[in-house]
Amino acid sequence: MKKEKATIKDIAKYAGVSIATVSRYINKTRNLNPEVSGRIQAAIEHFNYIPNDNARALKSRNERIIGIIFPDITNAFFAKIFKILEELLFDHKIFLLLCNSNEDGEKEKEYLYRLLQKRVDAIVIAPTGLNPDLLSEVNKSTPVIIFDRNQPNIIADQLYANDFDSCYQLTQYILDRGHREVAYAIGAENSTAAQFRYAGFQKAMAENGVSPEHCHVLYSQDESACRQEFRELLLQDQISALLITSPKKLNWFLIERNQLCLKGHNPMLAFAGYATQNEFDICDIPLTGILQKEEVYASRLTKIILNRLEHPNGKVRISELNLPFRKGNSISRIDLRKD
Amino acid sequence: MKKEKATIKDIAKYAGVSIATVSRYINKTRNLNPEVSGRIQAAIEHFNYIPNDNARALKSRNERIIGIIFPDITNAFFAKIFKILEELLFDHKIFLLLCNSNEDGEKEKEYLYRLLQKRVDAIVIAPTGLNPDLLSEVNKSTPVIIFDRNQPNIIADQLYANDFDSCYQLTQYILDRGHREVAYAIGAENSTAAQFRYAGFQKAMAENGVSPEHCHVLYSQDESACRQEFRELLLQDQISALLITSPKKLNWFLIERNQLCLKGHNPMLAFAGYATQNEFDICDIPLTGILQKEEVYASRLTKIILNRLEHPNGKVRISELNLPFRKGNSISRIDLRKD
DNA sequence: TTGAAAGCGCTAACAC
DNA sequence: GTGTTAGCGCTTTCAA
Numbered sequence: 001m002k003k004e005k006a007t008i009k010d011i012a013k014y015a016g017v018s019i020a021t022v023s024r025y026i027n028k029t030r031n032l033n034p035e036v037s038g039r040i041q042a043a044i045e046h047f048n049y050i051p052n053d054n055a056r057a058l059k060s061r062n063e064r065i066i067g068i069i070f071p072d073i074t075n076a077f078f079a080k081i082f083k084i085l086e087e088l089l090f091d092h093k094i095f096l097l098l099c100n101s102n103e104d105g106e107k108e109k110e111y112l113y114r115l116l117q118k119r120v121d122a123i124v125i126a127p128t129g130l131n132p133d134l135l136s137e138v139n140k141s142t143p144v145i146i147f148d149r150n151q152p153n154i155i156a157d158q159l160y161a162n163d164f165d166s167c168y169q170l171t172q173y174i175l176d177r178g179h180r181e182v183a184y185a186i187g188a189e190n191s192t193a194a195q196f197r198y199a200g201f202q203k204a205m206a207e208n209g210v211s212p213e214h215c216h217v218l219y220s221q222d223e224s225a226c227r228q229e230f231r232e233l234l235l236q237d238q239i240s241a242l243l244i245t246s247p248k249k250l251n252w253f254l255i256e257r258n259q260l261c262l263k264g265h266n267p268m269l270a271f272a273g274y275a276t277q278n279e280f281d282i283c284d285i286p287l288t289g290i291l292q293k294e295e296v297y298a299s300r301l302t303k304i305i306l307n308r309l310e311h312p313n314g315k316v317r318i319s320e321l322n323l324p325f326r327k328g329n330s331i332s333r334i335d336l337r338k339d
Numbered sequence: 340m341k342k343e344k345a346t347i348k349d350i351a352k353y354a355g356v357s358i359a360t361v362s363r364y365i366n367k368t369r370n371l372n373p374e375v376s377g378r379i380q381a382a383i384e385h386f387n388y389i390p391n392d393n394a395r396a397l398k399s400r401n402e403r404i405i406g407i408i409f410p411d412i413t414n415a416f417f418a419k420i421f422k423i424l425e426e427l428l429f430d431h432k433i434f435l436l437l438c439n440s441n442e443d444g445e446k447e448k449e450y451l452y453r454l455l456q457k458r459v460d461a462i463v464i465a466p467t468g469l470n471p472d473l474l475s476e477v478n479k480s481t482p483v484i485i486f487d488r489n490q491p492n493i494i495a496d497q498l499y500a501n502d503f504d505s506c507y508q509l510t511q512y513i514l515d516r517g518h519r520e521v522a523y524a525i526g527a528e529n530s531t532a533a534q535f536r537y538a539g540f541q542k543a544m545a546e547n548g549v550s551p552e553h554c555h556v557l558y559s560q561d562e563s564a565c566r567q568e569f570r571e572l573l574l575q576d577q578i579s580a581l582l583i584t585s586p587k588k589l590n591w592f593l594i595e596r597n598q599l600c601l602k603g604h605n606p607m608l609a610f611a612g613y614a615t616q617n618e619f620d621i622c623d624i625p626l627t628g629i630l631q632k633e634e635v636y637a638s639r640l641t642k643i644i645l646n647r648l649e650h651p652n653g654k655v656r657i658s659e660l661n662l663p664f665r666k667g668n669s670i671s672r673i674d675l676r677k678d
Numbered sequence: 679t680t681g682a683a684a685g686c687g688c689t690a691a692c693a694c
Numbered sequence: 695g696t697g698t699t700a701g702c703g704c705t706t707t708c709a710a
Binding site: 082087093 | 340341342343344387389390391392393394396397402404411412413415418419421422425426429432434435436437438439441446452453455456457458476479480481482594597600601602620623651653675
Binding site: 020029054059 | 702704705706
């Protein structure tokens with residue numbers, strides 16, 4: 001049989017004191033007679049007593065748990081963010097309840113509800129974008145911190161990247177090199193990060209007089225379809241540049257490209273995109289792109305979380321992180337055929 | 340101000356019934372007068388009432404939370420396992436509290452303690468191997484499920500792979516191809532999986548009369564050191580084969596190798612190792628190695644968890660998963676120089 | 679410095 | 695079918 005856990009009562013009885021005294025000993029909220037302390041300590045060791053956080057939370061309304069809703073923890077970006085977050089919050093004795101939304105609005109909804117049931121202290125979410133009203137509603141009672149994907153109409157803490165500007169800049173750079181037939185691998189359709197990036201792309205294209213039919217948007221999201229598209233792109237010569245807006249996909253692309261190179265091909269396709277340090281490292285030629293630095297992102301996020309926990313009613317903080325642009329030479333210059 | 344959450348009392352008062360009736364309505368534990376049900380439902384919607392799981396758990400001793408202690412969630416293997424686990428447990432309304440031990444015994448210990456405080460229903464752990472006694476102790480009161488790393492002296496549910504046998508087989512295969520100078524990239528030093536694999540390796544080596552000085556063990560664990568070693572290995576010609584015992588490292592190796600190939604080198608080093616499907620996919624030549632299939636692993640694990648939750652005092656189940664051996668040609672045959 | 683007792687939000691046994 | 699009440703394990707006021 002599984003051993004029953006001792007309760008504060010057991011300790012009190014064994015040590016010959018009241019439960020209040022035991023509680024004070026555990027929480028060090030009052031000075032106690034050393035002799036009494038000793039007896040309590042002995043009792044705790046005797047029973048292997050471990051306080052019940054649940055009961056504590058019920059009184060103190062302080063769970064020390066934060067709910068995290070990410071689209072997918074197997075995405076290296078989110079895994080890295082989670083890991084850093086966990087490390088930074090460890091000393092604060094805060095637990096992380098990790099949920100994968102899988103870009104599914106219904107699942108996200110269900111998880112939000114369950115997290116509220118658990119009375120978590122806060123919810124960090126990279127939203128699917130399908131439940132904006134619900135997020136606002138939740139935020140009325142439990143702090144919601146929106147991460148990575150700007151939700152313009154929600155008044156809650158937010159931390160996201162300069163998606164529009166960075167993508168505009170990157171596209172501009174590609175166009176400046178003379179490319180006109182540009183393929184664009186878009187992110188999850190409801191993600192606002194993906195939307196802003198796409199808007200930045202479109203603006204740059206339009207400003208340079210490139211008509212929409214020269215934009216080749218790749219919509220695939222799942223790995224095999226996406227890779228297949230990349231392979232095809234690498235083998236054709238209509239489209240001269242590819243912009244990949246997620247590190248995960250960029251990674252797939254680099255693998256496909258490498259394999260082709262090893263088979264003796266020499267793909268001419270220029271490419272650029274959003275990458276973490278990892279993609280910059282594994283790319284055999286200096287990569288041109290936007291660097292998503294997880295460490296910076298995660299530590300900013302941690303500050304926002306801790307601040308919100310300390311001041312539940314403090315002013316909402318919406319911050320945009322400036323992702324640095326790194327020039328490499330994966331975007332080669334081609335002939336400028338401006339009419 | 341953050342809105343206060345409504346309690347069952349608010350609902351009862353508003354609906355003009357007792358809290359017991361509200362509880363019955365929520366849990367559907369008794370038939371209620373439809374008219375009363377309607378009033379309760381209205382009250383719930385009016386207050387946006389969400390039951391407090393904490394208070395529930397305090398009574399029912401059923402948290403519906405499982406603690407997971409993994410060495411590192413940025414390791415693609417563990418991330419994948421987590422994701423599948425999460426999906427399979429979602430319907431059972433079970434939450435996962437994810438902790439990274441970071442191969443640190445002290446951190447693992449602290450997390451175990453904190454999980455006990457939270458009164459989680461069970462703990463799934465890929466142990467560092469530094470706290471065997473503690474794990475046994477914990478298991479007396481809270482089900483511990485040991486995953487991926489066999490702990491021979493602990494009587495608790497375990498699920499691990501045939502590490503000794505598979506590595507013995509793989510090494511034997513390498514030796515059969517004529518290799519005698521074999522480098523071996525070893526896993527985390529306290530991980531029993533790493534230990535068993537190493538033992539299997541050593542046995543095969545010894546049985547083939549290869550003396551220890553021909554085994555070149557690579558101890559580095561962190562990414563940059565490890566990659567550096569791989570680079571050096573790829574450029575020398577003393578050692579003819581490399582056995583990499585973790586998918587993560589194998590991934591690093593493949594990247595280094597690719598980069599070298601692209602620079603025009605033609606590394607002669609034969610290689611093999613433990614890989615997930617991903618590494619088999621990205622390797623440009625058919626890989627010889629042991630396949631760690633996360634789906635199989637995770638679904639077996641789920642069954643063990645669910646079974647344990649249902650029967651806390653049921654018989655302990657220790658199971659070994661048979662990892663399949665895949666023959667490719669990354670281990671090339673070399674001259675047999677048997678004296 | 680310590681104890682008695684109320685109560686956190688809920689479930690369930692018992693009574694009507 | 696519904697209400698009353700005890701109590702889950704703990705914190706915290708109030709008294710002593």
